[in-house]
Amino acid sequence: xxxxxxxxxxxxxxxxxxxxxxxxxxxxxxxxxxxxxxxxxxxxxxxxxxxxxxxxxxxxxxxxxxxxxxxxxxxxxxxxxxxxxxxxxxxxxxxxxxxxxxxxxxxxxxxxxxxxxxxxx
Amino acid sequence: xxxxxxxxxxxxxxxxxxxxxxxxxxxxxxxxxxxxxxxxxxxxxxxxxxxxxxxxxxxxxxxxxxxxxxxxxxxxxxxxxxxxxxxxxxxxxxxxxxxxxxxxxxxx
Numbered sequence: 468x469x470x471x472x473x474x475x476x477x478x479x480x481x482x483x484x485x486x487x488x489x490x491x492x493x494x495x496x497x498x499x500x501x502x503x504x505x506x507x508x509x510x511x512x513x514x515x516x517x518x519x520x521x522x523x524x525x526x527x528x529x530x531x532x533x534x535x536x537x538x539x540x541x542x543x544x545x546x547x548x549x550x551x552x553x554x555x556x557x558x559x560x561x562x563x564x565x566x567x568x569x570x571x572x573x574x575x576x577x578x579x580x581x582x583x584x585x586x587x588x
Numbered sequence: 589x590x591x592x593x594x595x596x597x598x599x600x601x602x603x604x605x606x607x608x609x610x611x612x613x614x615x616x617x618x619x620x621x622x623x624x625x626x627x628x629x630x631x632x633x634x635x636x637x638x639x640x641x642x643x644x645x646x647x648x649x650x651x652x653x654x655x656x657x658x659x660x661x662x663x664x665x666x667x668x669x670x671x672x673x674x675x676x677x678x679x680x681x682x683x684x685x686x687x688x689x690x691x692x693x694x695x696x
Contacts (some may be wrong), residue, residue, distance in 0.1 A: 502685065504633075512625075512633065512676055514685040526683055529589065562632055572680055574623040576644070578632035 469494045469565050471579035478585045479553050486549040487582045489563030496544040497521040500566045502575065503537060503548040505559040515561075518546065521569040553586045560584075590614055590679050594688035600696040607664040609691045611677035616657055621681025624653055624662045627690075628673045636675075637662065667693075 474488040489501065502517035516527035520539045527535055536549045546563055560581045566573035591614040601607055611622070619640040625633035635644040637653035640660060650665040664671055672695050677688040 504687075511690045512627075512678075512687040514678075514687065517685070528684055566680075571683070572621060574635050574638035574644075574678070574680060575625075575633070576635055578634075581632060 469499060469577050471563050471565060471577055473561075473563060473579040473582045476583040476585070478587065481554055481586055481588055483553055484549060484551040485553060485557075485584050486547055487561050487563075487584065489546040489548075489579050491544045491546065491565065496539075496541060497569060498567065499577075500568060500571055500573065501537075501539070501546045502564050502566070503535075504562045504564055504575075506562070506581075507556070507559040510559075513559075515548065515550075517566075517571060519569055519571065520546075526571065550584075553584075555586050558584065558586045589684050590617055590682055590686050592677050592679060592686055592688035594675075594677060594691045596691060597689075598692045598694060600694050601667055602696045603667050603669055605667050607662075607667055607671070607693055609662040609664075609675055609693070611655075611660040611662070611688050613658040613660075613679065617679055618681045619656045619660070621679055622653075622655070622660050623678045623680060624651075625676045625678065626671075626673050627676065633676065664693075669695075 470493045472490045500519045503515040518525040518537045563579040564575035565577040595610045622640045624637040627633040641653045
């Protein structure tokens with residue numbers, strides 16, 4: 468099984484960008500696909516996008532695809548999520564999640580602890 | 589995008605009672621790709637059910653899932669105190685995953 472440890476909380480100004488990391492350990496990195504899921508305060512879960520490290524192939528939610536980029540560093544087994552042009556509505560807890568398999572279409576067996584991103588002037 | 593609508597928004601029950609949570613999809617999709625998650629306050633979601641009806645590792649058998657087409661159900665046969673939480677359905681069969689808005693299961 469895999470353990471996911473995310474980077475710490477961020478406070479950002481409107482219009483700026485944020486890059487959150489998710490370090491994977493405990494199993495072969497390329498055996499998994501990874502996604503980012505966010506949760507605004509008091510709200511539900513929103514899938515943002517995912518990536519398959521073995522192919523370096525990413526897929527994004529249509530409503531975010533012009534602002535989000537998900538990448539990996541296989542040398543450090545880390546997944547990154549960058550979100551640009553931040554507004555207050557991007558204030559949320561951001562989770563990385565892993566699905567077993569080097570393709571999509573699996574449930575999220577593993578989750579990181581979450582990273583709080585606050586956007587405020 | 590497949591939109592998932594969960595009902596009810598809030599369900600108030602007592603320990604020992606049976607809970608039935610619904611998830612309806614905006615269009616047909618393969619039931620192999622429907623999951624349910626439990627989320628407790630301040631914690632990451634936990635996978636309960638995948639493939640509509642298969643329990644994840646370590647999930648007690650009081651949790652069961654059913655459904656097909658556009659209508660799916662999570663049933664908790666006899667509520668334990670630790671089951672009061674928020675539950676989300678998720679489809680992971682299309683190129684864009686989606687979650688329902690959640691059902692809060694609270695103590696009556």
